[in-house]
Amino acid sequence: MRVVLVAVMVLLLAAMGASRAEVTGDVGGTVDVGRFHWHYAYHLVWDGEAVTVRCTIHLVPVGGATRAEVDRAAEAWRRYIDRFWGSFYRLRLSDGPAVAIRFDVRFAAVAEDNEVTVWPKERPEQSVSWSVRSPPLYIAHEFGHLLGLYDEYPGGAVDPATSLIDATSIMGAYPGPNARPYPRHYEAIRRWAEDHIGAGPVKLEAVGGTEAK
Numbered sequence: 568m569r570v571v572l573v574a575v576m577v578l579l580l581a582a583m584g585a586s587r588a589e590v591t592g593d594v595g596g597t598v599d600v601g602r603f604h605w606h607y608a609y610h611l612v613w614d615g616e617a618v619t620v621r622c623t624i625h626l627v628p629v630g631g632a633t634r635a636e637v638d639r640a641a642e643a644w645r646r647y648i649d650r651f652w653g654s655f656y657r658l659r660l661s662d663g664p665a666v667a668i669r670f671d672v673r674f675a676a677v678a679e680d681n682e683v684t685v686w687p688k689e690r691p692e693q694s695v696s697w698s699v700r701s702p703p704l705y706i707a708h709e710f711g712h713l714l715g716l717y718d719e720y721p722g723g724a725v726d727p728a729t730s731l732i733d734a735t736s737i738m739g740a741y742p743g744p745n746a747r748p749y750p751r752h753y754e755a756i757r758r759w760a761e762d763h764i765g766a767g768p769v770k771l772e773a774v775g776g777t778e779a780k
């Protein structure tokens with residue numbers, strides 16, 4: 568009997584600890600710019616140690632693509648997106664500690680936050696229309712649109728407020744191997760962290776310790 572009681576208490580304490588530490592938020596909206604229009608949604612989770620960007624994407628095979636080939640491509644995309652978007656920046660709280668920004672993409676075969684059609688043959692990628700042949704780097708760009716980000720190349724879905732064009736950015740056209748994200752791409756995440764964790768301003772800094780430009 569005593570053993571059971573102790574076990575129950577340990578479980579209760581663990582549950583209390585978990586609920587105390589975790590803060591979650593939902594981010595989403597619709598981007599409308601010229602002929603471009605898409606919906607995006609993701610979740611932010613602060614667990615006391617890192618901020619995780621959790622994004623679930625419903626992949627819908629179309630045009631004869633099979634579930635198996637879509638799932639195979641998805642596994643490579645998932646690994647690439649998580650590493651790419653999660654390896655450049657972290658947050659710095661005003662009272663000192665660094666907080667990692669992690670990405671946790673989840674592809675699902677059932678309706679989820681975001682819906683993307685997947686084609687069997689190569690075709691120009693769009694925010695919610697990919698192909699099983701799409702290179703992971705291009706999908707990292709399309710994933711940027713599922714964070715609500717604009718294109719940064721002429722003729723794309725450019726931010727009407729800034730008209731920003733940047734060929735070195737992951738949001739440029741046909742990003743090359745040196746393409747990268749910039750602090751502006753994490754601004755919604757930084758702002759959420761500032762509103763929900765710690766007290767005072769939260770900065771974004773490059774992993775490695777240098778101040779982000």
Ligand SMILES: [Zn+2]
Nearest residue numbers: 708712718723
């Ligand atoms: Zn794009």
